[in-house]
Amino acid sequence: MSHLPKFLLAQNRENTRQFVVHTQEPLCIAEIHDNKDVVELKGVAIAENNLEAQRIAGLMSRMGDWYYSVIKERSENENH
Numbered sequence: 001m002s003h004l005p006k007f008l009l010a011q012n013r014e015n016t017r018q019f020v021v022h023t024q025e026p027l028c029i030a031e032i033h034d035n036k037d038v039v040e041l042k043g044v045a046i047a048e049n050n051l052e053a054q055r056i057a058g059l060m061s062r063m064g065d066w067y068y069s070v071i072k073e074r075s076e077n078e079n080h
Contacts, residue, residue: 007066020063026056030063041067 004023011018020041022028030043043060047053 007063009067009070020067022059022063026052026059028056028059028063030060032067
């Protein structure tokens, strides 16, 4: 049985919005806002306490790092 990756890229049906989905606990989805100069992730998650909020903030940072690595890899592959 295969496992889901920790993060997935997703898009809406119209292909106009992109998201990063965290597939493990805590479940979280972040919309990618890309204005060519800055990429921003805006996430939705529920924190029940301060510790959980800090954990989600760290997760959002890792989501951003993961997204940047995916974009960089795609760019490098397109240039070869």
